[in-house]
Amino acid sequence: MVKAVLLLVVVSVVACAKAAENNKFDSIDVDRVLASRRLVTNYVGCLLEKKPCPPEGAELKRVLPEAIKTYCEKCTPNQKQKAFKAIRKLRNDYPQEWKQLSAKWDPSGEFTKKFDADEKKNKN
Numbered sequence: 001m002v003k004a005v006l007l008l009v010v011v012s013v014v015a016c017a018k019a020a021e022n023n024k025f026d027s028i029d030v031d032r033v034l035a036s037r038r039l040v041t042n043y044v045g046c047l048l049e050k051k052p053c054p055p056e057g058a059e060l061k062r063v064l065p066e067a068i069k070t071y072c073e074k075c076t077p078n079q080k081q082k083a084f085k086a087i088r089k090l091r092n093d094y095p096q097e098w099k100q101l102s103a104k105w106d107p108s109g110e111f112t113k114k115f116d117a118d119e120k121k122n123k124n
């Protein structure tokens with residue numbers, strides 16, 4: 001169960017930062033994780049340093065800066081698809097949590113700007 005919760009970090013695209021090292025992220029069920037308010041709350045707390053992190057959460061926090069900086073450059077296509085799906089879900093269904101995560105992990109808004117541009121381009 002804890003392993004499944006890792007995908008919340010996809011909010012930050014952390015799963016993508018070290019795709020070769022972290023293939024374990026490929027099998028995570030994004031929909032199941034994000035459907036649980038409890039899991040979302042626990043992992044947001046971990047990422048915001050308000051709650052303890054399980055080992056997987058600590059690993060995600062370790063790779064998060066690179067994932068954001070490179071816009072998931074090292075992600076596999078599957079990881080990137082899951083990451084962006086999770087971001088859309090968090091923005092729509094958990095806006096307060098998304099705002100807090102963005103403020104901490106993407107304070108310049110550069111990742112969000114790229115993401116929004118891709119979303120707009122893909123809708124056309």
